[in-house]
Amino acid sequence: MRKPSLLLLLCLICPLVWGDARSAGTLSEILSRSQLMCASAMLYFNPAERRPDPRGLSATYENLILMETYWVQLGQPEEFVQPLRAIKAVFDTLDHLPAADRERYPELIQQLLDHQQQLHHAVSIVYASVEPDPAAAELQVQSQALAALLLDHQIRLYPLPRKSGLTLTPERARDLDQAIVRRFETLLARHVDHAELLTKIRASYLFVRPLLQQAANGRVADSGGAEFYLSRASVDLDELAAALLPRAP
DSSP states (O other): OOOOOHHHHHHTSOOOOOOHHHHHHHHHHHHHHHHHHHHHHHHHSOTTOSSOOHHHHHHHHHHHHHHHHHHHHTTOOGGGHHHHHHHHHHHHHHHHSOGGGGGGHHHHHHHHHHHHHHHHHHHHHHHTTSOOOHHHHHHHHHHHHHHHHHHHHHHHHSOOSOOTTTSOOHHHHHHHHHHHHHHHHHHHHHOGGGHHHHHHHHHHHHHHHHHHHHHHTTOOOOHHHHHHHHHHHHHHHHHHHHHHSOOOO
16 A cells, blocks of 8 residues: 655644643544544454455555654653554554455454554543543544444454453443443433434444454454444544534634
C-alpha cells in the first residue's frame, strides 16, 4: 500500500492550543482510535485470510494517521512519542510484509497490541487530569467503551501467541456491556435533538451484541460484522461529541 509520508501530512497541521474540554475530547479520541486501529489490523492481517478485505487496511491506516494528527494538535506530548513511533514501525512492517510470510502476522500483531497498551496507559493518565465538557463527556466514554469491547472481541478470535492480560475478564465484559446499555438510555434522554442518530448507533450495538457474547463465552463468532458496526458506532459518537464542544476562538 503506497502512502504519503506521515511526517509531511503532520507538518501541514499547526498545533492548536485548546482548553481542557477540547483537549479531553482529543485525548478520548486517541483512546478510542488506538483500539479501533488494532481491531482493524487483526481483521486484515489475519494469517487465515487469503483475500482480506482492503477496507481493514484502510481503516488501520486512517486511525493511525488520526492518532498522530491528534498528537500534533495536543502539542506533541513527549510521553506519547515512544509508543506512537513503535506502533507506526510495526504497522509499516506488517504493511510491507509479503503475503507468503503471513505466518509472521501474529507475532507482529502481538507487538502492536503491546505498544497500544503503552499508549493507552500514557494517554489515560493525561486524560484523567483534564476536565471534559459535560455535554460531550458521556458520548466520549461510550465511544471508548464500544472500542474496548470490539478490541476484546477481536483479540479473542485472533491466533495470538499470548492473550494473557489482553482480554477482559467475564465479569468486566459483562459490566461493560451493561454500562453501555444503560448509558444509551441516558444519552437518548439528554440529547433529544440527536435521538435519531443515537437510536441508530444503539441499534448497531444491539445487533452485534450476541456476537460479542458468543465470543466471550468461547464460541466462534464472525469478527468482520462486529468490526464494521462497532467501529462506525464509536466514530459516530466521537463526531457527535466534537460537534457539541464549544468552538475554538
